[in-house]
Amino acid sequence: MWTTAVVSGITLGSFYTLIALGFALIFGVTHTFNLAHGELLVLAGYVAYWLWKTSGVSLLFTFPAAVLVTLAVCLLLQRVFSRLSEPLELNSIVMSFGAAILLQNGMLFCFSGDYRLIRVPTFNQGLHFNTLYLSYGQLTLLALSLLVTALLYLLMRHTYLGKALRATIQDREAAALAGINVGGMGVLAFAIGAMLIGLAGPLYGCVHYLYPTAGLQATLLAITITIFAGVGRVRGLIVGGWILGLAESCAVVLLGASWREVVGAVILLTLLALRPQGILERKQ
Amino acid sequence: MPKKETTSQKAIQRQVAWAVLGLVFLLLLPVFARYSDYVLQVFTHALLLATLAWAWNILGVSGSISLGHAAFFGAGAYTSAILSLDLGLSPWATIPLGGVLAAGIAAIMGLFCLRLRGAYFALATLAFVEIPKVITDNWDGLTRGSLGLVGLPGLPSLRLGSYHLDVSGSLVGSYYFVLSYGLVLLVLVTLMFRSNLGLAFQAIREEEIAAEAVGIEVQRYRLLSLLLSAFFTGITGACYGHLIRYLEPGLVYGLHFSAIPMIFAICGGRFTILGPALAALVLYPVDQFIFHPLLPAGHEFLYGAVIILAILFVPSGVWGQLRKGHFVSIKTGSIE
Numbered sequence: 001m002w003t004t005a006v007v008s009g010i011t012l013g014s015f016y017t018l019i020a021l022g023f024a025l026i027f028g029v030t031h032t033f034n035l036a037h038g039e040l041l042v043l044a045g046y047v048a049y050w051l052w053k054t055s056g057v058s059l060l061f062t063f064p065a066a067v068l069v070t071l072a073v074c075l076l077l078q079r080v081f082s083r084l085s086e087p088l089e090l091n092s093i094v095m096s097f098g099a100a101i102l103l104q105n106g107m108l109f110c111f112s113g114d115y116r117l118i119r120v121p122t123f124n125q126g127l128h129f130n131t132l133y134l135s136y137g138q139l140t141l142l143a144l145s146l147l148v149t150a151l152l153y154l155l156m157r158h159t160y161l162g163k164a165l166r167a168t169i170q171d172r173e174a175a176a177l178a179g180i181n182v183g184g185m186g187v188l189a190f191a192i193g194a195m196l197i198g199l200a201g202p203l204y205g206c207v208h209y210l211y212p213t214a215g216l217q218a219t220l221l222a223i224t225i226t227i228f229a230g231v232g233r234v235r236g237l238i239v240g241g242w243i244l245g246l247a248e249s250c251a252v253v254l255l256g257a258s259w260r261e262v263v264g265a266v267i268l269l270t271l272l273a274l275r276p277q278g279i280l281e282r283k284q
Numbered sequence: 285m286p287k288k289e290t291t292s293q294k295a296i297q298r299q300v301a302w303a304v305l306g307l308v309f310l311l312l313l314p315v316f317a318r319y320s321d322y323v324l325q326v327f328t329h330a331l332l333l334a335t336l337a338w339a340w341n342i343l344g345v346s347g348s349i350s351l352g353h354a355a356f357f358g359a360g361a362y363t364s365a366i367l368s369l370d371l372g373l374s375p376w377a378t379i380p381l382g383g384v385l386a387a388g389i390a391a392i393m394g395l396f397c398l399r400l401r402g403a404y405f406a407l408a409t410l411a412f413v414e415i416p417k418v419i420t421d422n423w424d425g426l427t428r429g430s431l432g433l434v435g436l437p438g439l440p441s442l443r444l445g446s447y448h449l450d451v452s453g454s455l456v457g458s459y460y461f462v463l464s465y466g467l468v469l470l471v472l473v474t475l476m477f478r479s480n481l482g483l484a485f486q487a488i489r490e491e492e493i494a495a496e497a498v499g500i501e502v503q504r505y506r507l508l509s510l511l512l513s514a515f516f517t518g519i520t521g522a523c524y525g526h527l528i529r530y531l532e533p534g535l536v537y538g539l540h541f542s543a544i545p546m547i548f549a550i551c552g553g554r555f556t557i558l559g560p561a562l563a564a565l566v567l568y569p570v571d572q573f574i575f576h577p578l579l580p581a582g583h584e585f586l587y588g589a590v591i592i593l594a595i596l597f598v599p600s601g602v603w604g605q606l607r608k609g610h611f612v613s614i615k616t617g618s619i620e
Contacts, residue, residue, distance in 0.1 A: 016531075033407070080592065080596070083596055084595070085599065086598070087402060087403075088400045089402060089403035090349060090403045090406065091595055091599075092403075092407075093349075093351070093403050093406050093407070093592070094349060094546070094550065094591065094595055095592050095595045095596070097351060097543065097546075097591065098547070098587070098588040098589070098590075098591035098592040098595070099588060099592060100588070101539075101543060101584065101585065101587055101588030101591075102585050102588035102589060102592070103588075104584075104588075105581075105582035105583070105584050105585035106582060106585060106589065108581045108582045109579060109581050109582030109585075112581065113581070120363070190502060213538075213539065216539060220410070220411055220414075223411075224411075230416060231366045256422075258418065258422050259418060259420065259422065261414050261418055262414055262415055262419075264411075264414075265411040265412065265413075265414035265415055266415070268399075268407070268408070268411040269396045269408055269411055269412060270396075272400055272404055272407065272411075273396050273399065273400075273408075273409045274395075
């Protein structure tokens, strides 16, 4: 039982990291909180669901469509975000809260409020190792999440572009002085964030029921992991995702599935209480 | 300065004139709406949302933006419903208790949130709602969990001398009840904003360090504004329960009741007295009369759209913007 909990915690946690990556990148580069993050994820899931249901294509082919849709919405969001006045963090929260309501109602209009799930038959089969059982769904989730996270890590650490992004995260003014186009980095962060969400969305539709208001949970866990890890630290995000995934699956074992949502909320509140000065300030 | 005083008096007169006009409209509305129950229902709910926006703004005026007022709304609604259903108490006794429990929840929230400022306070309140929601959802013995509570007692009729107001039995009765609650709250909010308490809240919003320097105990006042805000939100929640007579965790703890008061207060004017209520009385009927028939699914996109537009173009709110240069500011007590 506990090994199953640990395995599912790590699997879920890796997926949570994938969800949080885009949020952390956008926040780190542009200092805006995108509360519509979860809604974008659910939107990508709906796009995949719709394609899978209507044309019967395999899940693999839904990823490009989902990425395109989230890219379009995110670039639009970026245009609006870039017009915000100070205080940027607070205004972005209130505004993206509005964007989340817009997206929720748009999805309610397009896809109705019914619960949807992308059912991939092979995902329910799996491998047995003694007492441990791993479904192909879990394996796919784990492999894809870690693969995308690794690619982002390589991008951030081993390319010139990644260096520019990290410089912008660390100090915007110094980055601008060094000739980095900080505004352009903001657009880029939204674009990369959109791609990450577009990749995560169809997977989300396979493991969670899709309904228009499902996004809040995902937003909260992206915020939790980002606050735990701080911005611009891919490895910290992985550890944060795993801790959250493990905490949730342990809570499910100990308390029952209905208490799972509280765990994330309590962890976030505790993190905020411990770091009241926020994420951006670093220890001197 | 005599000149300034006369302008200020004029401005006050104009504001009072507008308020009286609005009040006459609201008082006479049931006469016009006699043939349409729907119109009356919509305005009853709009008034209830106006009280919610005022209650939210007690916290808002001290500079904190909450995205979690559904926690207080739901707690108030459930407390009053359970006490009146299980113990058979009169709703008039249980409604204030709903407010008290909501304030108790706010005290717990304050432990987590009051050290935080701005965006981080907002995030913490957003996360906090999950706690009372999931507890209500899982405490089957007390709250009947996700089945919800049905058959809540309605509000008993009120007697004022020979006059008899059938609160829950008739739509007009419910309407006048909510209207009078709104007026009581308006008087309380106005007195509060103009008292030293309100000045302290506004001083904290404008500049915390300076407020501390002139002797305002910032954390104590922030806690007080949170408790007062939660108390009235809880009372509104309790009234909502007895008017709708049906409760469900997803309904009263939903994002809707966190978002709506914030949107109305910011769109109307966070630093004004009338703004939040005006936004409720305009936007909710527009939503119900125009967008609901057009788009039965998804009509609430309106609220998302207006808050985005407000943050981008009128951050001080529509009423706050209109009033600039014409009306008395609660911020400074003089002409802006």
